[in-house]
Amino acid sequence: MAKKTQEFTPAWYHEVAPEDTYRAILKWGDPNTFKAPKKGLYRLMKENFGLTDDDFKTKYKTGLEKVKLNIPTKLSPGQISVFEEIVGSENVKLDELTRLKTAYGKTMLDAMRLREGIVENLPDAVLYPRSKEEIEKIVAYCNEQLIPLYVYGGGSSVTRGVECVKGGVQLDLRQHFNKVISFSERMQTITVESGMSGPQLEQVLNNAVKEFGASRAYTCGHFPQSFEYSCVGGWVVTRGAGQNSSYYGKIEDIVLSQEYATPGGIIKSDMYPANATGPSIDEIMMGSEGAFGVLTHVTLRVFKYMPENRCRFSFVFKNWEDGVNAAREVMQGEFGFPSVFRLSDPEETSVAMHLYGVAGTPLDTLMKLGGYMDGERCLMLGFTEGEKHFSKNVFRQIKKICRKYHAMYTTGIVCKSWEHGRFTDPYLREDMGDFGLMMDTLECSVNWDNFMEVYEGVRKECKSREHAIHMTHMSHFYPQGVNLYFIFIAKIDEIPEYLAYQGMILDNIQRYGAAMSHHHGIGKMTAPWLEAQVGRNEMELYRTLKRHFDPNNIMNPGGTLALDLPDEEKRDCTRTQ
Numbered sequence: 001m002a003k004k005t006q007e008f009t010p011a012w013y014h015e016v017a018p019e020d021t022y023r024a025i026l027k028w029g030d031p032n033t034f035k036a037p038k039k040g041l042y043r044l045m046k047e048n049f050g051l052t053d054d055d056f057k058t059k060y061k062t063g064l065e066k067v068k069l070n071i072p073t074k075l076s077p078g079q080i081s082v083f084e085e086i087v088g089s090e091n092v093k094l095d096e097l098t099r100l101k102t103a104y105g106k107t108m109l110d111a112m113r114l115r116e117g118i119v120e121n122l123p124d125a126v127l128y129p130r131s132k133e134e135i136e137k138i139v140a141y142c143n144e145q146l147i148p149l150y151v152y153g154g155g156s157s158v159t160r161g162v163e164c165v166k167g168g169v170q171l172d173l174r175q176h177f178n179k180v181i182s183f184s185e186r187m188q189t190i191t192v193e194s195g196m197s198g199p200q201l202e203q204v205l206n207n208a209v210k211e212f213g214a215s216r217a218y219t220c221g222h223f224p225q226s227f228e229y230s231c232v233g234g235w236v237v238t239r240g241a242g243q244n245s246s247y248y249g250k251i252e253d254i255v256l257s258q259e260y261a262t263p264g265g266i267i268k269s270d271m272y273p274a275n276a277t278g279p280s281i282d283e284i285m286m287g288s289e290g291a292f293g294v295l296t297h298v299t300l301r302v303f304k305y306m307p308e309n310r311c312r313f314s315f316v317f318k319n320w321e322d323g324v325n326a327a328r329e330v331m332q333g334e335f336g337f338p339s340v341f342r343l344s345d346p347e348e349t350s351v352a353m354h355l356y357g358v359a360g361t362p363l364d365t366l367m368k369l370g371g372y373m374d375g376e377r378c379l380m381l382g383f384t385e386g387e388k389h390f391s392k393n394v395f396r397q398i399k400k401i402c403r404k405y406h407a408m409y410t411t412g413i414v415c416k417s418w419e420h421g422r423f424t425d426p427y428l429r430e431d432m433g434d435f436g437l438m439m440d441t442l443e444c445s446v447n448w449d450n451f452m453e454v455y456e457g458v459r460k461e462c463k464s465r466e467h468a469i470h471m472t473h474m475s476h477f478y479p480q481g482v483n484l485y486f487i488f489i490a491k492i493d494e495i496p497e498y499l500a501y502q503g504m505i506l507d508n509i510q511r512y513g514a515a516m517s518h519h520h521g522i523g524k525m526t527a528p529w530l531e532a533q534v535g536r537n538e539m540e541l542y543r544t545l546k547r548h549f550d551p552n553n554i555m556n557p558g559g560t561l562a563l564d565l566p567d568e569e570k571r572d573c574t575r576t577q
Helices: 022-026 039-049 077-087 096-101 108-115 132-145 198-206 208-212 232-237 281-285 320-331 346-355 362-369 388-404 413-420 425-433 448-462 495-511 527-534 536-549
Strands: 125-127 149-152 169-172 180-184 189-193 255-262 265-268 294-301 311-317 340-344 378-384 438-447 468-477 481-490
Touching: 022 108, 039 346, 039 468, 077 125, 077 132, 096 125, 108 425, 108 438, 108 495, 132 149, 132 169, 132 255, 132 294, 149 294, 180 208, 189 198, 198 208, 198 232, 232 294, 255 281, 311 320, 311 388, 311 413, 320 340, 320 378, 320 388, 320 448, 320 468, 340 346, 346 378, 346 468, 378 388, 378 413, 425 438, 438 448, 438 495, 448 468, 448 481, 448 495, 481 495, 495 527, 527 536
Parallel strands: 125 169, 149 169
Antiparallel strands: 180 189, 189 294, 255 265, 255 294, 311 378, 340 378, 340 468, 438 481, 468 481
């Protein structure tokens, strides 16, 4: 019998990077956690990019060089002394390595710059405030001294939201500013400091019986892909969405009250479930991305934790159109909404079948025999939750609608496979980047009326580039529309080439009539497209608010939300009628 040839596996770098290297800073999440592309994805990339195993035998631009900078702080000794008086000398960091650790977020551009040792926009100091009062003092002093002030929460921004373009001070909220202020079981609310991380919040709520003497366990209901390494404040100021948002809502549906320290004074919204007392302070402040002030305290609605009532499901449709129509009917059925709800297009479905271990199995063969062909079929997955009978009824109604569109029920096992890796996909970027492969995402919000035009138009432009993989899924569903999430993998290792490709996709998201962001926010990355989307008069309203809260433009300056973006950097790709 012929001996089976062992398949080549690249020598992925799965070691803890030394703390003083660029690699340690660009790495996503846990330093001890790694995720290499599975063999199916590896083969797909070679096939699409015209590569061979030989192309994966030599790494380059790994970012393993030691950080060596010569960028002294621009703060005066007197200014440093004041900050030390406010937060304590141990909570003022001036060394270059600490400053670099909070200089970038987690965009693809950030990773590419760090791989090349490119250091831009370093803060002059990193401060670790311990209380709301300390933050208020810092804001007031920075305003008096005209020192730019930025806020670093979990560091998971994918829009260049935390980047200190004008230098100044970076507030790092992770170390101390992460405590529970109050919990009310009667109101089902919790008030926390804005630096509390997702896992910290969920752990406290799941253990509410022990922590607060509550009668039961609770959940926050907000689980973005960055959940493990993002914080409550970041969710709020970017108007984020968790993967369960079709049931729990986006963060603006979960927030009940906020408090901000702004150069113009303290802003605190009320805590009523609803009112008719003028424009909403909460809505004005959410989405401000640190440009109006520092979010200090936030009160969130919480929900009963009932994982035992989840009904997981997955269906495979013969084509994209059937899947889209079924998803729309589910959201317009008025029987309740699923919690997690996702529909992948044919290309993403093909990759998913490899990732979830379905490709090449008897189930794969059965699907093909039934007419669910690779390259055409589409995967829907998710789960329902809530009260037991409610969850079961929503599941039954989803199943009924999917049968109407001739979908094959593939059980909840596929959904469990997705859950297993729901927070870990960003780790893939590190291994791929070692070989000059770029993996990135962009997302937008669309209405059902223009859904197909946006999907087909943007995808067509994405695929105009040869040797690239483009995947799309729908997530965060509504009766009126949906979030479209584009994932692209390409052989790009030069920053100008990457920026040109990303800009082309953003141009076409706007050109085909979608909102520039559904939940990532705008930051400094997407800011050039913002004014053309919301309108010139509407942008002036934002700027008027900015002048009220921050007349000296010390809060997150340098292009955030296009508030101080030069006209020559703005892009208008809206269609002319």
